[in-house]
Amino acid sequence: MSAPLISLHGLTKRYGSFTAVDGVSLDVAAGSICGLLGPNGAGKTTTFKCLLGFAKPSAGTIAIEGAPLSPSTFETLAYVPERASLYDNLTIADHLTLYRRSYKHYDDARAHELLALFSLDPKQKAQRLSKGMRTAAALTLAFSIRPRVLILDEPSSGLDPIHQRHVLDLMIDAAANGAGVLFSSHQVGQVERAADSVAIMKSGKLIVSSVIDDLKSGEKVIEAVFAGPVPDLGDLASDPRVVRIEQNGSMVRAVTRDDSDGVAGRLFALHPKSIRTIDLNLEEIFMNAVSEGTH
């Protein structure tokens, strides 16, 4: 395996006594898309700022394509901030000209393909663009340099559902061509669709980092209903495969992180009247993780 395209190790950022990012380690390999989820204030944007050198980490290391940040990093790295930064008095075409002069791998044909895809008029000045159009223009610029590393902060904010789908397709196309993508989103469904791995942050800490399909394979709810009151469950709550147990009258729900069949077997041995396994989607896994804390 070659070095990951994006690599964070023990990244920590403190502002005075406030720790915005707390010991985050994360790798994004070539060909991979990682979706970063977390409630507002979880530290996602600060993580991006550190990754891009806009903020100096208090501790930890950052490597892009296996090397620390340097001016040459930015020849192959594209970043789209949550609020697209464009020059208000310049047209979209002017921005493309700037990019043509600044980036070695700038691809004019690709840029015009993307303008058409997002229905953008190159003669429009940035100040005349709506929020969604600004995002689309920033994405056009980002993908026009044929980046190997993409860092996108809420890349579809303000876009209509069709253009949102285009953004996912652009990420998928880039990853299929060997790029590494890290993007944050509040829309769990986008991460579920486009990403192969997910990172969930809460209060500056990385609380989940996993391949999405592996998370879905492991995290289930086993629901058992008994004829009378729930019998003694023994040490089920401390079973390492179990995240937590909820009891309600004659019903037990066990949330598992691994080997749900094994946990179901333990419950089945207590002779429930009924038992079933419920699959959890990423939104439910996310809500569980954020309300639960670390696992």
Added chain:
Amino acid sequence: MPTIFTVDPRSGVPLYVQLTEQIKRAIALGMLAPGEQLPTVKALALELTVNPNTVARVYRELERDGVIDTSPGRGSFVRGDVAGSEARRAVADVARAAFEIAVREAKSLGLSREETLELTARTIARWYETETESQ
């Protein structure tokens, strides 16, 4: 290849499991013929708007199960020799799992063995007769 797959990323069933099952089913039903070429990982990922690594994982599973052959530079093909039987077996696995769940559900809803047997017989009569009539 026509669009014959639909995956639901919002489901709790892992995407690679959904897509692997669907491709096996398509082969068993003859929608994908022996020797037929599958789309590239990138093409299928873009067609379904799902992650390319997920599609690559599906192709690895299918290769491991002996359902497709992948040769570097040429692409992935439905196996000509064993594809039919391998895919049939795979589909039988899917059907067995679904049947298992149905019977378990019947039991946990309090149906007796006899009631479940009768229900099974009635269901078989309904579906298999319909099939004979329409042929």
